[in-house]
Amino acid sequence: MDFRFTPEEEAFRKEVREFLDKELPKDWPGVDPDCYHEDAFDEIHEVSVAMQKKLAAKGWLGLTWPKKYGGHEQPLWKQIILEEEMTYRGSPGLDPYQFVGGMGDLLLEFGTEAQKEKYLPMMIRGEIKGATGMSEPNAGSDLANIQLKADLQGDYFILNGQKTWQSAAHRADLAPVYVRTDPNLAKHRGISIILVEYQKTPGITMRRLEMMSGLGAFNEVFYDNVKIPKENLLGEINSGWKIVMAALSHERSYGVMLLINIRRDIDLLIEYCKETKDVDGEPLSKNRLIRNRLAEVVIQQEIARNVGYKLNHLALTGGNVVSTANHVKILGGITTQRVAQVGMQIMGLYSQLGPVGGNWRQTDPVKDKWARLGGRMKHLYLSTICNTIAAGTTEVARNAAAGALGLPREPKPAPKK
Ligand SMILES: Cc1cc2nc3c(=O)[nH]c(=O)nc-3n(C[C@H](O)[C@H](O)[C@H](O)COP(=O)(O)OP(=O)(O)OC[C@H]3O[C@@H](n4cnc5c(N)ncnc54)[C@H](O)[C@@H]3O)c2cc1C
Incomplete structure (x- = not known):
């Protein structure tokens, strides 16, 4: 067992540090662990979007992902070093809901070819922001109690219900949303995951909730007859629980x-x-x-x-x-x-x-x-x-x-x- 990084890894760390010295605004405070709740401030959101683009230009988004989706097939240690340096400096731009065990990994593991081809390149180019739609007022620790209903009608799922505690959802373009597709099955069955494009989909409303720290990043998200194409189903219908387990493990x-x-x-x-x-x-x-x-x-x-x-x-x-x-x-x-x-x-x-x-x-x-x-x-x-x-x-x-x-x-x- 060797606890040291290789000279090549140390050289990459140096490159990331120099990049941050150059690109982050002077005396950047970076107070939030994932810099994501701070994204709620307009000013920080602007820096976040700019940094995301700069990371994309460096080829540092989707570092480990396959080349065929625009990724760079680099070793995981590089991704870890990038995360470490950015997190230490409190730098926004490496959206954890896409890149740090977020949506990207779920898409790679469970997505259809069409979903991967559509969404992964957008993430790698730094064009979108992500979120995650799990919790509800009565489904937190008891996540299997999800009630947001999704009825498959023809080519569309029709979503009705509510989510809560959705971090920075008001900024997000895309989120995996955890829904109940069959209320007659046992609690852990009957759950599915649907990819929702927040900004482009009619019928979704959001209400911001302010945290005790003063950050206004949480959202309640309401779905009123929201139509989502059935191609946006992630994995198989009613088999979402295994994706829940994978997502929680990534998230932890x-x-x-x-x-x-x-x-x-x-x-x-x-x-x-x-x-x-x-x-x-x-x-x-x-x-x-x-x-x-x-x-x-x-x-x-x-x-x-x-x-x-x-x-x-x-x-x-x-x-x-x-x-x-x-x-x-x-x-x-x-x-x-x-x-x-x-x-x-x-x-x-x-x-x-x-x-x-x-x-x-x-x-x-x-x-x-x-x-x-x-x-x-x-x-x-x-x-x-x-x-x-x-x-x-x-x-x-x-x-x-x-x-x-x-x-x-x-x-x-x-x-x-
Ligand atoms: C900063 C932050 C960001 C978040 N971002 C998101 C997000 O982006 N998307 C999203 O979907 N959710 C998000 N959440 C929600 C989070 O996943 C839930 O708050 C969490 O799962 C707990 O659920 P709950 O709040 O409903 O609490 P509850 O499940 O109601 O728990 C209340 C209390 O009961 C205890 N408890 C419950 N069950 C047990 C048990 N079996 N054994 C022992 N104790 C128990 C809990 O430990 C807790 O102390 C976020 C939460 C926080 C704090």
Whole structure:
């Protein structure tokens, strides 16, 4: 086992860093782990679209995908290095809903030839944005309870119902939407996946929901007699559950991105402690408690990151990723929350100051005068709460991890008399 990257891989990392230095706006803050919720800000959306085009021009979108769809058939490690560098810098442009275990991989695995030929080249050229349409008001952890109805009538599916928590759906062009095609079959059967072109399809309305961090990226999506051609069915009808499982496993590996992104916050926090003096005029970094806390979060992040590498190694060698993806998802959530807590403790009351939304461009020089690191820790504290919920909650993921150890399920509580 060799933990080092090869000289060729290191050279690629350098190239990505130089590209980001050149192409990202100066002092880019990049506060959101996947830079996707921040896409809700018009200004960040513009940067995101521009970066997507620049990545496409470099040949860095669809890096590992087959050449026949416009991909570049490069080794997975290159994709991982690209993700790491972009995520560390908080750079938008590498839309996770298409490229980081998102729609693209589902299309490659389950799509028809016509679907691949239509959509993959658009993604690779950086022309579209993606989303994912799973959750409903009564189908989150219990995803098999999906109720959004899709009736096959002639050549079209007719969709009626509602989705919720759809990240940046208002920006998206295309999403796999999880629907019920047969209400008479058992819950896990009767589910299908349909590719929906949000912007071009009449009958879809969206309502934005603001998160506690101030980002307005969530959407409720309503379907009112929405007509979708039957060619947009992904996989076979009523066999969507296996795609659900594949999608969740891909999505959980997103924990790796959280873990890379949080390293930047740790590094900024370390710099802050070196530069900031306490009441006795000594740098905070000399304080034993603070030093221990910083060391603790670095160790936690390093351990979690290495489990992320194990996940990538399994993916590369054709191993079973399900269990490790689940571990990474759990580690990503709790590690990022811990860093935010430590940051808040170190900065004390100052940590509560700063603009909402974590968008440094909104910083008011008078009002936010005393905010530290532009209010970054406050934003992190509020925005990481959802990291133990997104892509399936930590409680449910822990249940699955226990199941993988062969532990029996908890008995259901007896019904109340
Ligand atoms: C930042 C973020 C982005 C998201 N983006 C999207 C998106 O783009 N598209 C999309 O479709 N969805 C998205 N979601 C929704 C997400 O997938 C759901 O929130 C998640 O699956 C949990 O479902 P729920 O919110 O309905 O909670 P519930 O399932 O109602 O759970 C409520 C509580 O009960 C606990 N619980 C439930 N069942 C069990 C059990 N069996 N054992 C133990 N505890 C249990 C849960 O852990 C949780 O604490 C996003 C969520 C977040 C936070």
